[in-house]
Amino acid sequence: MAAEPMLRVRGLTKHFPVRGGLFLRTTGHVHAVDDVSFDLDVGETVGLVGESGCGKSTVGKTLLRLHEPTAGEVLFEGRDITTMGRRELRQLRRDIQIILQDPFESLNARHTVGKILEEPFVIHRIGTTQERRRWAGELLERVGLSPAAASRFPHEFSGGQRQRIGIARAIALRPKLIVCDEAVSALDVSIQSQIINLLLDLQREMHLALIFIAHDLAVVKHVSDRIAVMYLGEVVETATAKDIYASPRHPYTQALISAIPLPDPTADRDRIVLVGDVPSPIDPPSGCRFHTRCRHAREDCRQRKPTLDTVRDGASVACHYWRGLG
Amino acid sequence: MPILEIDQLSIAFDTEGDVVTVVDRVSFDLEAGETLGVVGESGCGKSVTALSIMGLLPKPAGRIQGGDVRFKGESLPSLAPERMRDIRGNRIAMIFQEPMTALNPVHRVGRQLAETYTLHQGELSADVVHRRCLGLLEQVGIPAPEQRLSEYPHQLSGGMRQRVMIAMALASKPDILIADEPTTALDVTIQAQILELLRDLQRETGMAIIFITHDLGVIAELCSRVVVMYAGRMAEQAGIEPLFAHPVHPYTRGLLASIPRLEDTPKTLLTTIPGVVPSIEELPSGCRFANRCPYVKDLCSREAPELVSASPGHRVACHRWREAEAGTLENWGS
Numbered sequence: 320m321a322a323e324p325m326l327r328v329r330g331l332t333k334h335f336p337v338r339g340g341l342f343l344r345t346t347g348h349v350h351a352v353d354d355v356s357f358d359l360d361v362g363e364t365v366g367l368v369g370e371s372g373c374g375k376s377t378v379g380k381t382l383l384r385l386h387e388p389t390a391g392e393v394l395f396e397g398r399d400i401t402t403m404g405r406r407e408l409r410q411l412r413r414d415i416q417i418i419l420q421d422p423f424e425s426l427n428a429r430h431t432v433g434k435i436l437e438e439p440f441v442i443h444r445i446g447t448t449q450e451r452r453r454w455a456g457e458l459l460e461r462v463g464l465s466p467a468a469a470s471r472f473p474h475e476f477s478g479g480q481r482q483r484i485g486i487a488r489a490i491a492l493r494p495k496l497i498v499c500d501e502a503v504s505a506l507d508v509s510i511q512s513q514i515i516n517l518l519l520d521l522q523r524e525m526h527l528a529l530i531f532i533a534h535d536l537a538v539v540k541h542v543s544d545r546i547a548v549m550y551l552g553e554v555v556e557t558a559t560a561k562d563i564y565a566s567p568r569h570p571y572t573q574a575l576i577s578a579i580p581l582p583d584p585t586a587d588r589d590r591i592v593l594v595g596d597v598p599s600p601i602d603p604p605s606g607c608r609f610h611t612r613c614r615h616a617r618e619d620c621r622q623r624k625p626t627l628d629t630v631r632d633g634a635s636v637a638c639h640y641w642r643g644l645g
Numbered sequence: 646m647p648i649l650e651i652d653q654l655s656i657a658f659d660t661e662g663d664v665v666t667v668v669d670r671v672s673f674d675l676e677a678g679e680t681l682g683v684v685g686e687s688g689c690g691k692s693v694t695a696l697s698i699m700g701l702l703p704k705p706a707g708r709i710q711g712g713d714v715r716f717k718g719e720s721l722p723s724l725a726p727e728r729m730r731d732i733r734g735n736r737i738a739m740i741f742q743e744p745m746t747a748l749n750p751v752h753r754v755g756r757q758l759a760e761t762y763t764l765h766q767g768e769l770s771a772d773v774v775h776r777r778c779l780g781l782l783e784q785v786g787i788p789a790p791e792q793r794l795s796e797y798p799h800q801l802s803g804g805m806r807q808r809v810m811i812a813m814a815l816a817s818k819p820d821i822l823i824a825d826e827p828t829t830a831l832d833v834t835i836q837a838q839i840l841e842l843l844r845d846l847q848r849e850t851g852m853a854i855i856f857i858t859h860d861l862g863v864i865a866e867l868c869s870r871v872v873v874m875y876a877g878r879m880a881e882q883a884g885i886e887p888l889f890a891h892p893v894h895p896y897t898r899g900l901l902a903s904i905p906r907l908e909d910t911p912k913t914l915l916t917t918i919p920g921v922v923p924s925i926e927e928l929p930s931g932c933r934f935a936n937r938c939p940y941v942k943d944l945c946s947r948e949a950p951e952l953v954s955a956s957p958g959h960r961v962a963c964h965r966w967r968e969a970e971a972g973t974l975e976n977w978g979s
Contacts, residue, residue, distance in 0.1 A: 580862030
């Protein structure tokens, strides 16, 4: 039997109630995440990619129990996160960290950077005051900032520098897994590449596993070993980062790739322009959720829901007709 | 004659007792019917330049400090307010990243569209206005336009709101459309729709477009010429193919090299430009890219480089562009 992966997600589902009317009764559910499964190994990166409302961020937050899952299990080193009590969860937060798009929202504006970086050690009662101060300085250096930054406040830093501070805090307790939720999406290109390289370096050095969530497929592809493409709460395709670009199988993945503007004016390609908007996740389309925008949709795509079938090792696709699409 | 000339334009902002020049002697022309891209990262001055063309700099903090903007030969900064109002909206229209900042949330789409007619085109019968509004929504590809006219902006998706804003901008058949990051907040498949729409509309109407973005991919797709800005100054200007094939400014070269590309090998280190853009309070007197540039020499920190011609139609502001063009010293960090 193969060794258990570090993280095993099975059938993860999150529905948010929609309330309305005079007594705020539940009138429906947002199907944010439906039946998502994947594995993640030590030192590996799984990328979750898709457009607004596809559920990729909700997957990340539900894994960490920042949202309570509606169904499914999340096994981290064999223990199910979804049933953990408060004490166990606290221990878990040493092992799993999250980095968000705008670190400014998650950094306490009234604390110095030094205090922000010492806080994880204080919460988990690690080290003496002197040790914590020294570690904060070392963390700053590790992410490419001067140790002198410790005495300044978050607002004194640029977006890229704040993201470095967010990363320093995330790695403080030497976690095993970091969820990066649109961590580089708001940054300018010249800064984005610096932060991507920092994450790649840290991953190698600390054998970190990463779940990299972003809407930009070129960025996700660059940092990931494997990629799961999501549409309206469901995974429609998984493949290695290399294959997803070279041979996308699902019609949605094909359209997503063809819509990316290439920084090359001589590029000549057939663009697949999807018609219409993403349907509402409150009342997702029947059958295949992509059928309303799919140029290959046939009658039974409207009725029959495709399952995510393995097409070969590590690659799977949820489409009735992917074989005939070339 | 170009339809729009930006001539040595400088823009200043008052900040707590200080005057900061945020755009410094920017010059470029726009030809009728062309699409010109203006590209650069946060704080490079691209949006402020666009606002100043429209006479929409935030008052009283912002003002034109020097230079000129000429529309068909007529100097815009010195126009009387009524004449400027006529040009703005009628001859030069603008769309923004977030349509909700331009759309009034408490009025129905139809009323807001109709308003652009009553404001800019004088008295028209209600019936004519209604028919024209419907026609506009159809022109920008909005399904079920009759129903949309009676909806509020919040009932529309981001892509549909951007289409409504484009429809409003088109109402008076402008000569120039200034588009300031109109697809940045949209998903990539919706962005593809909007870019296609802008291309089609330009073909139909012959309007010129200034497209402002941070995304070199969008520039490559849409524009025929491009201006690269950095920290309030022009770094380089060229036709679209020379810019991507033979960039000569070290910043443009570094920027193009640091984009993650779909054909890259996953998990390899990217090329990076080291360091950060100087903050607006600490702009150096010499070249503003000097602190990040692999080609930097003493001269660069002493003297700001002037825009010079590298080849016909290709201008660059760099003391060392010949060395950069050869790529000899390039050792971008990673």
